[in-house]
Amino acid sequence: MLKTPIARGVALATLGATLAIPTMAQAAFFEDTKANLELRNFYFNRDFRQDGAAQSKQEEWAQGFLLRVESGYTEGTVGFGVDAIGLLGVKLDSGGGRYGNGSQLLPGDGDSAADDFSELGLTAKAKFSETVLKVGTMQFKNPAVANSDSRLLPALMQGANLVSKEIDGLTLDIGYANRNNQRASSDNEVMSLNGVTANNNNTRGIQMSAGAANQSDDFRFAGATYKFMDNLSGSYYYSKLEDLYKQSTFNLIHVLPIGEGQSLKTDLRYSRSKDDGSTNIDNKAFGAMVTYSLSGHSFGLGYQKMSGDTGFAYLGGNVDPYLVNFVQINDFANKDEKSWQARYDYNFAAMGIPGLTFMTRYITGDNFDRVTGADAGTEGKEWERNTDIAYTFQEGALKNLNVKWRNATSRNNYGNDLDENRLIVSYTIPLM
Structure with a gap:
């Protein structure tokens, strides 16, 4: 990541500022520093089940190393610090017709997966009272933008973020980004809009204006979250990808205690998306x-x-949309689509097996138009089934080792039919 001017500038500025601060003022900087190394072993298998598929499956197995360092702050009215993230991905197995476009774990090296890739990101930070400003490598997670961490290495961005909690119960969140680093890449690239195809022919109904390019180097957002009471909170975020779309997002979460060990949680979300000059985006x-x-x-x-002239709009490049039916493979956000989800979770700690969890869900969607082939214009339908089983060892030599198996089946009448399995083994070693 140090290839970009913003990253080099942050690194030099942070180093210079740190060296210029007297040693006594740096005491908290070092004492409060935290560091850990996560070892993430990831096996990914995706089978294409539809007739005439160009590729029968994608299959990759890789080892990831994620080093995260968070410093404390220097003493004084304004405290300064620096965070760092170092990422390394190493191929264990791939190729032989199993690698293809849209690699899941590793970047491409011709017609096969690269043997390894790595990146280093630095973030300068300053704290005044309950307000923190960060500039450099960012991993956002809010209703406006959430960088994915569902593969070998996380997706990151270059930008800035200001978070303020000066008022009790209120969190203000302002951010900016000009580059996107995808999870299977070492390159910082200009940002784009998800769901756009070269011929403007897609189930989302999103089209580019004539001569316009699906790229932008300016994404910004501003939001506020307020805790009205212990069991009720609400948020509003405004975001804009320059020239492509602007969006307002509302969220309300309420947890109603019913009785001993019982509760009812309600999560309501609404987003209004419009074009910003170069698209036809219009979605509720x-x-x-x-x-x-x-x-x-x-x-x-x-x-x-979904309602309006198009489907849901959000950043491309491995960003997770803020939708209740965004699941392992699909987001169910096509133009006019309606979708339903049924989900069941169980935590085996309730029966004396702490660390073991289970989740299964089924999502079905319809009421959108198919756009290709002889059946163009007819109703599109899709469904997906997910199952997760995870266990974290509680004691012994393997304490804190986490093993997770994720299984998904996806079927539709307009594109790829997929069967997918992911096996993730992770272990985090505290260093400081």
Whole structure:
């Protein structure tokens, strides 16, 4: 990541500032520093099940190393610090017709996966009272933008973020980004809009204006989250990808205690997306998820509806959309699509097996138009089924080792039919 001017500038400025501060003022800087190394072993297998598929499957196995360092702050009215993230991905197995476009774990090296890739990101930070400013390598996670961390290495961005908690219960969040670093890449690239195809022919209905390019080097957002009471919070975020779209997002979360070990959680989401000069984006996205919890059991029902001239708009480059029906493979956000979700979770700690968890869900969507082939214009339909089983060892030599198996089946009548398995083994070693 140090290839970009912003990263080099942050590194030099941070180093210079740190060296210029008297040694006594740096005491908290070092004492509060935290560092850990995560070892992430990832096996990914995706089978293409539709007739005439150009490739039968994608299969990769890789080892990831994630070093995270967070310094404390120097003493004084304004404290300064620096964070760092070092990432390394190493291929263990791939190739032989199993690698293809849209690699899941590793970047490409011709017609096969690269043997390894690495990156280093630095972030300068300053703190005044309960306000923190960070500049450099960012990993955002909010309703406006959430960089994915669901593969070997996380997706990152270059930019800045100001978070303020000066008022009790209120969090203000302002950010900016000009480059995107995808999870299977070492390059910082200009940003783009998800869901756009070269011929403007897609189930999302999103089109570029004549002569316009699907790229931007200016993404910004501003939001506020307020905790009205212990069990009720709400948020509003405004975001804009220059020339491509602008979006307002509302969220309300309420948890109702019912009785001993019981609760009812309601998660309501609404987004309004419009074009910003070079697209036809016009979307209203409503989502609701209601979850009833009893001891270790959780039962959830979700509903999501798209309306307007297009489907949902969000950043491309491995960014997770803020939708209740965004799941392992699909987001169910096509033009006019309506989708439903049924979900069940169980935490085996309730029956004396702490560390073992289970989740399964089923999502089905319809009411959108198919856009290709002889069936163009007819109703599109899709469904997806997910199952997660995870266990974290609680004691012994393997304490804190986490093993997770993720399985997904996706079917539709307009594109790829997929069967997918992911096996992730991770272990985090505290260094400081």
